[in-house]
Amino acid sequence: MAEDAKTQASxxxxxxxxxQLFHHSNDAIFIHDLSGKxxxxxxxxxxxxxxxxxxxxxxxxxxxxxxxxxxxxxxxxEEIAKKGFLRIEANFRKKNGDVFPGExxxxxxxxxxxxxxxxxxxxxxxxxxxxLALRDSEERYRTIISSMSDTxxxxxxxxxxxxIYASEESLLxxxxxxxxxxxxxxxxxxxxxxxxxxxxxxxxxxxxxESVDYCLxxxxxxxxxxxxxxLHEDGESVVAVARDITKRRQAEDAxxxxxxTYRTLFESANDAIFLMRDDIFIECNDKTLEMFGCTREQIIxxxxxxxxxxxxxDGRNSKEKALEKIGAAFHGEPQRFEWQHIKYxxxxxxxxxxxxxxxxxxxxxxxxxxxxxxxxxxxxxxxxESETKYKSLLEQVTLGIVILQGTPPRVRYTNxxxxxxxxxxxxxxxxxxxxxxxxxxxxxxxxxxxxxxEDRLDGKPTPQRYEIRMxxxxxxxxxxxxTASLIEYDGQPALQGTLIDITEKKIAQDALRDSEELYRLxxxxxxxxxxxxxxxxxxxxxxxxxxxxVGYVPDELVGKKLQDIDILAPEYSDTVISDMAKAITNxxxxxxxxxxxxxxxxxxxxxVSASPLIxxxxxxxxxxxxxxxxxxxxxERELRESSRDLELYTSLLRHDLGNDLQVILxxxxxxxxxxxxxxxxxxxxxxxxxSALRMSQVLALFEPRExxxxxxxxxxxxxxxxxxxxxxxxxxxxxQANPLARKQxxxxxxxxxxxxxxxxxxxxxxxxxxxxVHIAVTRKKDYVQIDVSDDGPGxxxxxxSKLFERGTSTKGGGLGLYLSxxxxxxxxxxxxxxxRQKSKKGVVFxxxxxxxx
Numbered sequence: 108m109a110e111d112a113k114t115q116a117s118x119x120x121x122x123x124x125x126x127q128l129f130h131h132s133n134d135a136i137f138i139h140d141l142s143g144k145x146x147x148x149x150x151x152x153x154x155x156x157x158x159x160x161x162x163x164x165x166x167x168x169x170x171x172x173x174x175x176x177x178x179x180x181x182x183x184x185e186e187i188a189k190k191g192f193l194r195i196e197a198n199f200r201k202k203n204g205d206v207f208p209g210e211x212x213x214x215x216x217x218x219x220x221x222x223x224x225x226x227x228x229x230x231x232x233x234x235x236x237x238x239l240a241l242r243d244s245e246e247r248y249r250t251i252i253s254s255m256s257d258t259x260x261x262x263x264x265x266x267x268x269x270x271i272y273a274s275e276e277s278l279l280x281x282x283x284x285x286x287x288x289x290x291x292x293x294x295x296x297x298x299x300x301x302x303x304x305x306x307x308x309x310x311x312x313x314x315x316x317e318s319v320d321y322c323l324x325x326x327x328x329x330x331x332x333x334x335x336x337x338l339h340e341d342g343e344s345v346v347a348v349a350r351d352i353t354k355r356r357q358a359e360d361a362x363x364x365x366x367x368t369y370r371t372l373f374e375s376a377n378d379a380i381f382l383m384r385d386d387i388f389i390e391c392n393d394k395t396l397e398m399f400g401c402t403r404e405q406i407i408x409x410x411x412x413x414x415x416x417x418x419x420x421d422g423r424n425s426k427e428k429a430l431e432k433i434g435a436a437f438h439g440e441p442q443r444f445e446w447q448h449i450k451y452x453x454x455x456x457x458x459x460x461x462x463x464x465x466x467x468x469x470x471x472x473x474x475x476x477x478x479x480x481x482x483x484x485x486x487x488x489x490x491x492e493s494e495t496k497y498k499s500l501l502e503q504v505t506l507g508i509v510i511l512q513g514t515p516p517r518v519r520y521t522n523x524x525x526x527x528x529x530x531x532x533x534x535x536x537x538x539x540x541x542x543x544x545x546x547x548x549x550x551x552x553x554x555x556x557x558x559x560x561e562d563r564l565d566g567k568p569t570p571q572r573y574e575i576r577m578x579x580x581x582x583x584x585x586x587x588x589x590t591a592s593l594i595e596y597d598g599q600p601a602l603q604g605t606l607i608d609i610t611e612k613k614i615a616q617d618a619l620r621d622s623e624e625l626y627r628l629x630x631x632x633x634x635x636x637x638x639x640x641x642x643x644x645x646x647x648x649x650x651x652x653x654x655x656x657v658g659y660v661p662d663e664l665v666g667k668k669l670q671d672i673d674i675l676a677p678e679y680s681d682t683v684i685s686d687m688a689k690a691i692t693n694x695x696x697x698x699x700x701x702x703x704x705x706x707x708x709x710x711x712x713x714x715v716s717a718s719p720l721i722x723x724x725x726x727x728x729x730x731x732x733x734x735x736x737x738x739x740x741x742x743e744r745e746l747r748e749s750s751r752d753l754e755l756y757t758s759l760l761r762h763d764l765g766n767d768l769q770v771i772l773x774x775x776x777x778x779x780x781x782x783x784x785x786x787x788x789x790x791x792x793x794x795x796x797x798s799a800l801r802m803s804q805v806l807a808l809f810e811p812r813e814x815x816x817x818x819x820x821x822x823x824x825x826x827x828x829x830x831x832x833x834x835x836x837x838x839x840x841x842x843q844a845n846p847l848a849r850k851q852x853x854x855x856x857x858x859x860x861x862x863x864x865x866x867x868x869x870x871x872x873x874x875x876x877x878x879x880v881h882i883a884v885t886r887k888k889d890y891v892q893i894d895v896s897d898d899g900p901g902x903x904x905x906x907x908s909k910l911f912e913r914g915t916s917t918k919g920g921g922l923g924l925y926l927s928x929x930x931x932x933x934x935x936x937x938x939x940x941x942x943r944q945k946s947k948k949g950v951v952f953x954x955x956x957x958x959x960x
Contacts, residue, residue, distance in 0.1 A: 131463045133378065133476050135228040138218075143168040146223060155230055157202035168226070171199060187224055191215045199228060208235045210377070229377065237486045257350045260334075264343040266291050266307055278330065278351050280323055299323060303334070307345050310336045320352070331356040354397055379477040382467070386410045386433055389472070398479055401451035411475070414448050416455060436462035436473055448477070457484040507587070507606030510596055515541060516560055519596060528587065528608050530580030549576045556589075560602045563593045574609070585610040636713075636733040639720075642691060644668045644684065647728060656713075656735050658706025676702040676710065690719050691726050700736070711737040771795065793833055818859070820891055820956065821849045824882055827860050831867035837877035840867065844884035851886050852959045854934060859956075862927045862938075866895050866952060869923060874899040890936070891958050896951040902940070910940055931956070 129136060135152035139145045148163045156163070156171060187193045193213040198206045212227045258278060261270035268286045273279055279286065281294060291307075292300045299321045306319045316337040323330055334349040373380060379398040381391035388407050396403060399414055406414070411433075415425035425447075436442045442462040449455050459478045464471050507528045510520040521533045529536075529547060545553055552575050562569045572590045579585055590605040630637055630650050636657070639648040645668050649661045657674045664672065670680045679701045690697050696718035703713050713733040720728040775792045782788045821844050828840035853859075870878050878897055885892045902910065911928040931938045931954060941951040 131465055131474055132227075132376070133229075133461055133478075134376070135230075137168060137171065137226040137228070138223055139168045139226070140221070140223055146218075152228070155201070155228070156199075162202075171228070187213050187215050196231070207232050212377070227376070234483060237483050257348050260347040260349065261339065262291070262307060262345045262347065264311075266304060268294070269344060278325070278332075278349075280325060296323075303347075306334075306336055310338055310345050311343070314338050329353070376476075377478075379479075381406075381475050381477075382465075383411070383433070383473040383475060384470075386412075386430060395477070398456075398477065399448070399450050400454070405451055414451070416447060416449055419447055432460075432462060433473060436464055437471065439464065445480070446477075456481045507608075509536075509604045509606065510594070510601050511560065511604065512596055512599060512601035516557055516602060518544075519601065525606065528579075528585070528606055529577065547577055549578075552576060559591065563591070563602065564600055574613075586613045633732075635735075638669070638729075638731040638733065640669060640687070640729040640731060642726065642728070644670055644687065656705075656711070656733070657703060674703050674706075676704055678702075686717070687729055690717050690729060694719050694721065694726060703733075711735055712740045818853060819849075820851055820853045820893070821884055823860055824863060824884070824893070827863040827867065828880075828882070831864065831871070831880075835868070835871035835878075838867070838871050838880065839877065840880045840882065842882045842884065845886075848884040848886045848891065851884075851891055853891055853956045854959055858930045859934060862930050862954075863895070865923045865927050870897040870899055886958065887955075889958065890955045893954040893956070894941070894951055895954065896949055898949040901943070901948060901950050907940060911938070 130149050132149055132151055135155045136149040137145060137152060138147040145164050145166055145168055148160065153160060153163060158166070191214065193211070195211050197209065197211060199209045200206050208231050210229045210231050212229075214225050215222060216225065217223065258275075259270075259272040260268060263269040267288055267290050269288075271279075271283045271286060273283065276283065286294055291303050295303065302319050302321050306317050309315075310317055316335060318333060318335045320331060320333045323332065330351060331353045332349045333352045334347050336345050336347045338344075339346050373392050376392060376394055379392065379395035381395050382389050388409055388411070391403065391406055395406065399406060410426075410429075412426040412429045415429065417425060419425055419428055432442045432444065441464075442460070444460055446458050446460045447455055448458050457480050459480050461476045463474050465474045466472070507525040508520075508522040509518060509525055511517065512519045518536045518539055521536050523533070525536065526532055531547070539547075548556065556575070559569045569591075571592065572588065575587050575589045577585050577587055586609050588607040588609045592603050592605075594601055594603045596603075630648075633650050633652055635650075636653045637648075637650040638646060641647055645666065646664050649664050651661060653664060654660050659674065664674075669675060670684060675683060682699075683701065686697055686699055696716065698714065698716050700712060700714050703711050705711060712735070714736045715731055715733050717729055717731040719726040720730050775795050782792075821842065824842055828842060832838050832840055867880060870880050874897070878899055880895065880897045883894045883896075885894075911924050913925045928938050934956065936954060936956040938952060938954045941953050943949070943951055
C-alpha cells in the first residue's frame, strides 16, 4: 500500500508539473479526439484565436485547422493515426476572421485508454515578416545572400547547378567544382532527384515558393535536409535554400517515442523549456540540450548565468540582470525579454526568454522558455545592413533615383544626382504640386507616367523603360532615359524611377539621322558614281547614277567584286587591287584615273577618289567616287593637237610676216632718205614705219612665253602715245599724272601696251578730224586708275551694253575691245565705259590695274 501511495504521489506530481507547462506554454495547445471534438485548450490558444474556453470547447477542431489542409484529405487525421505525429506550416484563422501563419505540431497519444490528438500551434508571423523582409531585400539588392548559414543553390532553366553558396562544404553531396554546371539528375540519387525536379517544376509554373524534405547519405551517415525553393527574379532560375534538419528530425523522432502524457508537450516543444528552483535548473527538455549544446548532466544543477556571457549587449552584468529578472518573476511579474546566451562551448546566440511562476508539489517553481532568435536577428541585421548599403548606393551612384508614391503620385525621395540632372534640390521636389511637376515634365508625358504607375499597381503589363522630355530649373530642355519599377516604400507600394541624362545622345542621334538623310540624298542624286566596297573588293552599295554612266542598275552590281565584272578595263584590274591595298594599309585617301567600259562597249575615262571608311579604329570598307572625265580627256587631247597646229602656224606667221615687214621698213627708210625734201612723202613714210614697227611688236607676242613683268605705268603710256601720234596724223595725246603716280609700277606684261594702242587707234579711226586724247593717271589704295577720254563722236547707245562682247563693233570686226578686256582681266584688272554728260562729246574708258606694293 505504501508503495502504491508513493507511486500515486509521483504521478500527481508529474501531472501537476506538466499541467503547469500546458497552461503556461507560449504556444497554443489543443487536445481533441479522432473525430475532431475539442477536449481541452490552454490559455495561449484562447488568447491567440480570440475565443472563450466555453466557445472553444463547443467547436470542432476543423474551426482552427487550415481549410486547405481539410480539403486536401478526406480524413485529416489519417496521417496522424498512421505515423503518430504531424508537422506542417499553414495559415490559421482567428475568431474575428484574421489569418496568420503558424507552425502546427500534432502527436497521437492515449488518455484513459482512448486515442487523442494533441496539436501545438505556434504563431510564426514575426518570423514570416522577417523572412518576407529579407526575401524582399535579397530580391532588391542581392547583397546579403553570402551571410546566410544555410546552403544556397541556384538552378538554371535546365535544372543545372548555376551557383552554390555553402557555409559548410561537408554538408554538400559532392565538391562544389563537381556540382557546378551539372543537372540535378547527374548528381543526386533517383528518389531525391524526383522530389527536387517536381518541386522545381511547380515553382516555375506557379511562381509560389515551396519546401521539400529529403534524406542523403553523406560519408555513411544519413542527413536530412529541408529545401525551400523560390522563383528567381529572372522568371526562369530557381533559388533553393537547403537547411540541415537532421537534429530536428532526430528530435522529432525522439519526441514521437517519449512520454504519452503531457511529457509530449514538454519534449516536443520547439523552444528550450526548463524549470528552476530559485536560480538553479532542475529539469529541461531535449530542445534545451540541443540549443545549449550540452548533456542533461551538464545543465541540471547549474544557474542560467552559467550559460550567459559575463555582460549583456547593454553592458550590464549577466548574473545581476538574470537575478533581477528571476526575482521579478517570482514576485508575480511574468517576464519576457531578449537575452544573449552562450552554448556549453562558449558559442554565443541570441534568445527570447519568457519567465513564469508555476506550482510543483505546492511549491513555486520558475518555468523558463527560451527561443533561439539568432536567425531572426541575423535577418534583421542583414536587412538593416542591406537598407544602409542600398541608401549609401543611392547617394553615390551617378544615376538619378526618384521614388513616387500616393494618389496622385508625389515625390517621396530623390538622391543627390537628381539635382545635377534637373537643377532642383531634393527639398524642392518633395514639396512639388501637380502644377509644379508639370513644369519639370511635359504635361502629356507626366500623365502617361502617372497612368503607367496605376497600371503597375493593377498588375497590367506596362513598359519598364521609356524616354521623357524634361525642363531643368534653368529652363534648358533635356531628355532622360527613365526606368521604372514597383517597390515597397514605408510599407506601401511605390514607383522607383532611375534617370539617365541622354540629352547629348539624343542630339547626336538627331545629328546622325540628319547626316544619314543628307548622305542618302546625296547618294541617290549624285551625278558621279558612288561605290561602297568591301575590303575584298565586293560592291556593297552603288548609287543610281551608275546606270547613266556604265549602263548597269545598282541591283546588277551589288554583291559582285569590282575586278570580276566588265565595267573595269582589264588592263587596270591589278592596278585597282594594288591601289585599294595601299588605301587600306596607309589609311589615307587616294586619287587615280582608270578606264571603264560601258555596257554598250564604249570606253570612258573615270577619275576615282577613294577613301577608307574607319569605324572604331578599323578600316571596314572603301568609299569610292567616280567622275566621268571622258569629255575632259578628249578636250585635252584636242587642245594638244590644236596647240601643235598653232605652234606651227605661228612659226610660219612669224617667219613670213617678219620678212615682209622687214622689207617694208627697209624700203620706207630708203624712201625717206631719197626724198627727204618731200615733206608730204616723209610724213607718210613715218606713218608707214610706225605701223610696220607696231606689227613687228605684235608678231613678237607669238614668241615663247616669258614671265610677267613689272612696268612703270606712266612710261608705258608715254611710249604708246608717242607711237600713236606718229602713226595717226593730227592726233594729240596728253598725259596727266602726279609725282606719286609717275613712280608707280604695275603688274603688267607684253600684251598690256597693245590695249592702249588699241584705244588710241580707235579714237583716231572713229574721228573724222584731228582728235585729242586725254589720259589721267591716279594712284589709289590697291590699284592704279587710268581714265582715257577723247573728243570724238562717242559710241551709240544701242551697243554700249554689249561693247565688250565678241563681235560688237560700229564698223565691223569688233575684236579690239573684247580682246582688250580679256588682256586687262588676265593681269587682274578691269575696264569699263563711263557715262558722259549730254553736252560733252567723245567717250571715257576707265581702266584699273593692280599696283606693285
